[in-house]
Amino acid sequence: MFDFEKIDKVIHEKARLGIMTLLATRASWSFQDLKAQLEMSDGNLVTHLRTLHDHGYVAVTKEIIDRPQTSYSLTTKGRGAFQEYLTILEQIIKAGRP
Amino acid sequence: MFDFEKIDKVIHEKARLGIMTLLATRASWSFQDLKAQLEMSDGNLVTHLRTLHDHGYVAVTKEIIDRPQTSYSLTTKGRGAFQEYLTILEQIIKAGRP
DNA sequence: CGCCCAACTTTGTCTTGCAAAGTAATGCTT
DNA sequence: AAGCATTACTTTGCAAGACAAAGTTGGGCG
Numbered sequence: 668m669f670d671f672e673k674i675d676k677v678i679h680e681k682a683r684l685g686i687m688t689l690l691a692t693r694a695s696w697s698f699q700d701l702k703a704q705l706e707m708s709d710g711n712l713v714t715h716l717r718t719l720h721d722h723g724y725v726a727v728t729k730e731i732i733d734r735p736q737t738s739y740s741l742t743t744k745g746r747g748a749f750q751e752y753l754t755i756l757e758q759i760i761k762a763g764r765p
Numbered sequence: 766m767f768d769f770e771k772i773d774k775v776i777h778e779k780a781r782l783g784i785m786t787l788l789a790t791r792a793s794w795s796f797q798d799l800k801a802q803l804e805m806s807d808g809n810l811v812t813h814l815r816t817l818h819d820h821g822y823v824a825v826t827k828e829i830i831d832r833p834q835t836s837y838s839l840t841t842k843g844r845g846a847f848q849e850y851l852t853i854l855e856q857i858i859k860a861g862r863p
Numbered sequence: 864c865g866c867c868c869a870a871c872t873t874t875g876t877c878t879t880g881c882a883a884a885g886t887a888a889t890g891c892t893t
Numbered sequence: 894a895a896g897c898a899t900t901a902c903t904t905t906g907c908a909a910g911a912c913a914a915a916g917t918t919g920g921g922c923g
Contacts, residue, residue, distance in 0.1 A: 671783040672804075674779050674782075681772050681774065681777060684769065691860060691861040692860050692861075707912090708914080709869085709870070709871075710871080710872080711911075714911085715911090729870090731921090734868065735868085735920065735921095736869080737869080737870065737871095753857070753862060756857065757858060760851050760858075762790050763789045763790075763847060764851060797900080805881090806882060806883085807901070807902075808883080809880075809882075811901070812880080812881085812902095833889065833899080833901060834900080
């Protein structure tokens with residue numbers, strides 16, 4: 668039926684799924700905007716972003732315009748992994764809605 | 766945008782998501798069939814099933830036909846929670862596929 | 864210089880998944 | 894009856910991970 672082992676644990680975690688979904692909707696998000704949207708603490712958000720970055724899913728751009736302003740975006744790899752993840756979600760929905 | 770806090774952690778965990786999806790496709794599954802489909806160890810599977818049962822999501826039926834044969838099915842509550850979970854998945858897919 | 868703010872890092876705690884091994888109950892086999 | 898297998902479950906132990914809170918760094922500005 669399904670291979671649930673295929674579910675990407677990096678993406679599947681609730682907080683990171685939130686990040687990935689937001690990043691998929693816009694080209695780029697600032698740290699502050701992500702934090703406001705997701706209502707996460709700095710430390711927690713940074714940690715999840717680092718996890719995603721370590722897996723090559725998100726790119727980090729550091730600028731200092733007035734204030735430091737770090738922004739995040741999906742890499743090609745990240746976008747691909749996310750689409751693949753969404754495909755599994757679609758299969759689950761198809762199975763779960765008779 | 767989305768309220769990611771709404772994601773039901775009981776269902777969202779990979780292994781239990783597998784269980785719930787299977788239970789949604791058929792009225793009832795035996796322990797052995799679940800185990801074979803999901804390729805999980807006894808202990809691990811029993812634990813996740815107990816978690817789902819403790820939350821009132823699955824019903825347990827114990828019979829002894831030839832061998833002990835425990836079977837599991839979704840409760841009304843479980844079905845409802847799963848449908849709600851699927852609704853969130855749909856929103857994520859909608860956002861993630863432009 | 865001192866303060867604020869953004870973006871980290873560190874520390875610590877607490878939960879959780881998961882495997883491996885052990886156990887109880889039952890039935891089959893010899 | 895004795896031994897063995899199987900199912901379902903418990904226990905133990907460990908390792909990973911989430912998360913909060915507090916501390917740190919570095920730039921901009923009054």
